[in-house]
Amino acid sequence: MPKIHYLCALKNSNMSEIRNIAIIAHVDHGKTTLVDKILHQCNLFRENQATGELILDNNDLERERGITILAKNVSVQYKGTKINIIDTPGHADFGGEVERVMNMADGVILLVDAFEGPMPQTRFVLQKAITAGKKAILVINKVDKPNCRPEEVHDNVFDLFFNLDATEDQLDFPTVYGSSKQGWMSPDYKTPTTDVTYLLDTIIANIPTAPKREGTLQIQITSLDYSSFIGRIAVGRIFRGIIKENMPVSVVKRDGRIQKSRIKELFIFDGLGKIKVVEAETGDICAFTGIEGFEIGDTVADFENPEGMPTMHIDEPTMSMLFTINNSPFFGKDGKFVTSRHLRDRLFKELEKNLAMRVEETGSPDSYLVFGRGILHLSVLIETMRREGYELQLGQPQVIIKEIDGVKNEPIEVLTVDVPQESSSKVIDLVSQRKGNLLIMEPKGDLTHIEFEIPSRGIIGLRNNVLTATAGEAIMAHRFKAYEPWKGPIPSRIAGVLISKDKGSAVAYSIDKLQDRGKFFIEAGEEIYPGMIIGEHIRPDDLVVNVCTEKQLTNMRASGTDDKMRIVPKIKFSLEEAMEYIQGDEYVEITPTFIRLRKIYLEENERKRMGKKLEAQ
Ligand SMILES: Nc1nc2c(ncn2[C@@H]2O[C@H](COP(=O)(O)OP(=O)(O)OP(=O)(O)O)[C@@H](O)[C@H]2O)c(=O)[nH]1
Numbered sequence: 001m002p003k004i005h006y007l008c009a010l011k012n013s014n015m016s017e018i019r020n021i022a023i024i025a026h027v028d029h030g031k032t033t034l035v036d037k038i039l040h041q042c043n044l045f046r047e048n049q050a051t052g053e054l055i056l057d058n059n060d061l062e063r064e065r066g067i068t069i070l071a072k073n074v075s076v077q078y079k080g081t082k083i084n085i086i087d088t089p090g091h092a093d094f095g096g097e098v099e100r101v102m103n104m105a106d107g108v109i110l111l112v113d114a115f116e117g118p119m120p121q122t123r124f125v126l127q128k129a130i131t132a133g134k135k136a137i138l139v140i141n142k143v144d145k146p147n148c149r150p151e152e153v154h155d156n157v158f159d160l161f162f163n164l165d166a167t168e169d170q171l172d173f174p175t176v177y178g179s180s181k182q183g184w185m186s187p188d189y190k191t192p193t194t195d196v197t198y199l200l201d202t203i204i205a206n207i208p209t210a211p212k213r214e215g216t217l218q219i220q221i222t223s224l225d226y227s228s229f230i231g232r233i234a235v236g237r238i239f240r241g242i243i244k245e246n247m248p249v250s251v252v253k254r255d256g257r258i259q260k261s262r263i264k265e266l267f268i269f270d271g272l273g274k275i276k277v278v279e280a281e282t283g284d285i286c287a288f289t290g291i292e293g294f295e296i297g298d299t300v301a302d303f304e305n306p307e308g309m310p311t312m313h314i315d316e317p318t319m320s321m322l323f324t325i326n327n328s329p330f331f332g333k334d335g336k337f338v339t340s341r342h343l344r345d346r347l348f349k350e351l352e353k354n355l356a357m358r359v360e361e362t363g364s365p366d367s368y369l370v371f372g373r374g375i376l377h378l379s380v381l382i383e384t385m386r387r388e389g390y391e392l393q394l395g396q397p398q399v400i401i402k403e404i405d406g407v408k409n410e411p412i413e414v415l416t417v418d419v420p421q422e423s424s425s426k427v428i429d430l431v432s433q434r435k436g437n438l439l440i441m442e443p444k445g446d447l448t449h450i451e452f453e454i455p456s457r458g459i460i461g462l463r464n465n466v467l468t469a470t471a472g473e474a475i476m477a478h479r480f481k482a483y484e485p486w487k488g489p490i491p492s493r494i495a496g497v498l499i500s501k502d503k504g505s506a507v508a509y510s511i512d513k514l515q516d517r518g519k520f521f522i523e524a525g526e527e528i529y530p531g532m533i534i535g536e537h538i539r540p541d542d543l544v545v546n547v548c549t550e551k552q553l554t555n556m557r558a559s560g561t562d563d564k565m566r567i568v569p570k571i572k573f574s575l576e577e578a579m580e581y582i583q584g585d586e587y588v589e590i591t592p593t594f595i596r597l598r599k600i601y602l603e604e605n606e607r608k609r610m611g612k613k614l615e616a617q
């Protein structure tokens with residue numbers, strides 16, 4: 001969370017011109033890098049401030065993963081104009097956030113990687129921008145990359161605008177070429193410049209000035225900032241009128257109800273942070289406290305004569321997972337927060353700031369159904385909870401099925417895979433098994449670009465298989481398309497698992513003996529318990545194995561034979577991989593230091609009984 005500077009500026013020093021622009025793109029195309037460079041160049045870094053890369057991706061998870069999770073506002077002064085820039089996340093799970101925050105902008109920078117070209121999320125965000133009537137500037141980024149193809153990518157993007165029904169005016173977009181990483185933007189990719197001023201000038205020349213609307217106050221709360229000290233801070237663009245600190249206002253809720261309230265503190269964006277102000281003018285983007293229990297989409301309006309603004313669309317969750325307390329034999333060994341009360345409080349607290357998340361009670365006080373926008377959206381919460389010291393268990397992720405006109409419908413996604421030509425048939429096989437339909441197959445540089453339509457169910461767990469089949473070379477991206485009638489059963493995980501019979505420490509000798517039965521997820525010395533999943537079986541059924549037995553030391557040469565052991569390194573799952581791996585009768589056990597897989601029923605007889613029961617149903 002950027003630091004708030006408590007400078008009391010009387011008024012925004014520059015009352016004349018404001019430009020509001022959102023920067024949108026597919027994941028990893030370089031948005032945050034570009035915004036950082038713009039900030040850098042507009043000289044916002046005082047000498048003692050860290051000037052490392054990607055200062056904007058400021059929470060731990062964002063930094064570690066190199067992705068943006070939350071949209072962020074920054075602001076620079078350039079040639080006497082204030083430019084508010086909204087950096088958005090590129091991952092499909094956060095697409096709803098992009099659509100929403102775009103409401104605060106009068107134009108967008110569409111960033112496209114000069115090698116990859118338009119990807120599924122490029123199409124999605126551009127579609128939203130075009131429909132919302134925004135003017136765009138195309139930035140073809142990463143032209144420093146070898147094998148990049150800026151001209152071809154430019155033509156592809158033009159076709160995309162055309163196919164998305166852009167107006168004549170929108171089709172007439174300016175194009176800027178450059179390298180965010182190297183910090184330059186230019187009209188021509190063959191002639192690098194030394195800075196990003198060409199882009200800033202293009203913004204000033206092409207993005208309309210924020211209109212100054214006279215009249216009573218109207219701000220729609222579009223996003224929120226969260227501070228552990230202040231709590232929730234509303235963020236929105238002043239559509240009409242001016243806003244002042246301590247001003248009495250009326251809040252028009254989504255359902256039309258009106259709530260009297262008062263603005264407390266008021267901030268505008270400045271560089272990476274915010275500054276406290278006494279008033280802010282029409283067209284600017286501001287943040288404020290004082291409105292109790294606000295919701296996204298609420299309009300903050302005149303105290304006497306409130307006028308609401310049209311409600312905005314908020315994305316529905318697409319996936320759910322059962323979160324339950326840890327009841328494995330190792331519960332409480334690692335975490336600080338382990339009870340159902342802890343879990344409940346933490347999940348409901350999350351709802352205050354996580355806009356696309358929902359939590360539902362189940363029949364049991366130990367379990368909650370958590371609804372989110374996809375695996376990444378849910379895993380970000382889980383990873384955060386681990387770091388805070390929680391232990392919990394997760395059930396298999398489920399896509400949300402809808403009944404439409406009496407017919408069972410499921411979410412369908414567009415999936416693109418870029419892969420070396422020789423691996424393309426393997427990818428097509430894997431995707432077809434999961435009810436994917438091939439739409440397009442064409443060359444892209446020295447790769448083959450393949451596009452499919454596939455049920456969301458089929459994508460869960462697919463990435464791992466595709467990467468294995470292509471020696472890690474495939475680049476995959478997917479994006480929700482629509483709900484369509486149920487496509488029928490999809491084969492689940494093909495392999496069975498190896499399940500531990502005993503409690504204790506895994507022994508190298510025993511693991512070694514079982515290596516022909518499958519691949520292990522544990523290594524010697526790891527503590528395991530009965531019912532824990534310790535490997536993948538080479539056959540489709542599950543196998544209970546004992547890996548806690550030491551070799552019987554019958555003679556002195558025993559240690560010599562141990563030297564011959566060549567244990568294949570264990571398969572280490574990331575959190576997301578674990579979430580995608582498990583089946584309906586399994587859990588992922590999460591603690592601050594461990595990710596373990598287990599059967600829900602730890603005891604073999606019970607497992608069999610419950611399995612038969614399920615089959616009978
Ligand atoms: N070669 C090259 N790499 C770049 C360039 N711009 C960004 N990158 C790299 O691309 C990766 C992604 O950059 P980010 O700026 O985090 O991308 P982003 O679009 O903000 O990603 P999300 O927020 O996750 O959607 C980083 O490793 C950058 O260093 C560029 O111009 N050239």
Ligand SMILES: [Mg+2]
Pocket residue numbers: 031032033057067068088089090
């Ligand atoms: Mg980013």
